[in-house]
Amino acid sequence: MDVVFGNYRLKRAERLLLGPEGPVELSARSFDILAILVERPDEVIGKTELFDAVWPGLVVEENTLQVHISALRKLLSAEMIVTVHGRGYKYAGPKPFMASTEATAPSRPSIAILPFDNMSGDPEQDYFSDGITEDIIAELGKFKEFLVIARNSSFQFRKANDLAEVAKKLGVQYVVEGSVRKISNRVRITVQLIDASSMAHIWGEHYDRELDDIFAIQDEITQMTAARLARQARTAIASRARARPTNNMSAYESYLRALQLAAVYETAHEAEPFLRQAIKLDPQFAAAHAMLSFVETLKFFWVFYNPDLLHSGLEIARTALQLDPDEAYGHLATGFALLFLRQFRQAEISLDRAVSLNPNDPFILTVHALLLNYTNRPDEALGVITEAQRRDPYAVGWYEDFCGVMLTTAERYSEATACYAKMATVPPWSLIRLIVCHFELGEIKLAQDALAKLKAHWPGRRIDEIVDSEVDFYEDPAVCSRYRAIVQRVDGQE
Incomplete structure (x- = not known):
């Protein structure tokens, strides 16, 4: 049986929440929390019981539960889930009732x-x-x-x-x-x-x-x-057979080797020689050009933010899109490069096109979320990054990293530090956010510890230079100025 409350229907069997506009994107943990609350609407559910039910056998920080509760409140309505201080949480929305699963239209598979x-x-x-x-x-x-x-x-x-x-x-x-x-x-x-x-x-x-x-x-x-x-x-799908991407099977095999490497951030740079070999064997291979353009733009992070790499990535992407205007990764690389070149409106056009071409690709969704974050729309960004995580639930590190960045922009500092606490290693761009979060929370010693790690990562560089290179991608320059001032203040207190 489904549970209906207000304009929402919780489908336990399909692990799906339907809202007024269709399926609502929820993480698996958030879904489990909501299911427990709406199925026992007259009870206060203790935090310990929620931890035992949703994270059985795992030791999880209390902030983790708060992050999921906050996500539910934003997706539904803040009034639907109330905090009973010292006891736990309670569902307080429209009275739920059980409904036959046959009464609803099929959900998106x-x-x-x-x-x-x-x-x-x-x-x-x-x-x-x-x-x-x-x-x-x-x-x-x-x-x-x-x-x-x-x-x-x-x-x-x-x-x-x-x-x-x-x-x-x-x-x-x-x-x-x-x-x-x-x-x-x-x-x-x-x-x-x-x-x-x-x-x-x-x-x-x-x-x-x-x-x-x-x-x-x-x-x-x-x-x-x-x-x-x-x-x-019960939807009609038109035939979408693609054109043959290449007639050269050796080029295709090089491309497949590149895909295996490009799928992981740490090995993406190793994909480049295979992609260049594929292009050498077939200069008309649009998908290889598109993937190479994305790998080229990623180098921007690996070579201390050299903008020349963004421009070269744009050139490769331009070639890919001339060969095939529907190459999603060509639009992704274009949007990525334009974003970090601070051409925000043009970047948005390219990234919107990339999302429309492949709405299930977590890389594409993640870069789109970054654009929203850097153009002062962190709440929208968090919604998009949650969609990316739903499609890649076993991703390690990147989800918490980017969530932390966006939560810091949204000034939700406790939630941001909870995200960073889950990471084995916090990268330098997020160490800066961590310094800001701890400072704003009054946790000066923790801010100083994060600053020490940042200095160790970039020995010999000035603090203002490090901050500018790591976070100077906001459309509003005041954000970077504030981060720089906070980091300098923490540095002066050491």
Whole structure:
């Protein structure tokens, strides 16, 4: 049975909250907290009980619960969840009632594509099976009708045995699994789409084709999966078969090797030689140009904010978009470069286009959230970064990092420090925010400790130079000036 309260319907089976305008994006933990509160509306639920139910067996800081409560209050209404001081939280919205699950229209389907097994017997071929999986994720992610889990989270479940448990952990209704065997110039692919709630086999296929047919196979898998999910959602999906990205299979294999590396921030720079090789083999390979433009712009963070890298990234992105105006990563790289060149309105146009082309890509959503943050819209930014996290729930570090940045901008300092406390290592741009948060909270010793870590990261550089290089990306220059003044004040108190 569903729980209906006001204009909202909580669907426990699908782990979905429907609002007046459709599905409401909630993290898995926030969903569990809300479910407990609305199903016991006349009770005060103690914090200990919430921790035991939502984080069983884990030691979690109290601020973590407060972050999720704050998120729920912003998504619903602040009055719906009240704090009973010294006791816990209580639902105080419209009286909930139980409703038949048959009374509602089907919700937007959610799906995870698990990494296809490499059946070649050669671990060196993992890049090929992983790359094919990632390509299917990217193509399916272009359908705004679905919520598609990102590669970094779905790849946590390689060779999964219990698909129902995987689906539960990722918060999805459907799972795609498959295998790839590449032998010389032939490829064999098996794939199946599973309804995780019933473990029913919705669709499956076996392909034994020439390697040159790989794009046609990927298109068919994407289209058949989309068609089956569309039937579940009762939506019409037009055929969206893409043009063949390259006729050079060696170029495509180099591109797949690059995808494997570019998916992780720490190894993204290692993707560059493979992308350049792919472009050398096929200068018309738009996707390779687009991914290279994104990697090039990321170097901006690695080479102490050298704007020349942003300009070179823009040039590569321009080439990609001339070859294919619908290359999402070409628009992403363009928006990224323009953002950090402080051309905010032009950046927004490019990033909006990137989001429209692939609304499920967490990289794209994250950069869009950064734009909102730097143009003084931190609350909107937090909503977008939450959507990114829903699609990549097993992401490590980046979510807390960017949430901390946005919460600091919003002057929600306690929540920001709670985010940073979850990180193994706080990067320098966030160390500056951490100094600001501790200072504003009156925690001067902690602010000084964060400052010492910042100085150790950039030995020999002046404090004002470090602050300017790390945070001078706000449209309102007063924000950077305030951060600089606070850091200098903390420095003077050491």
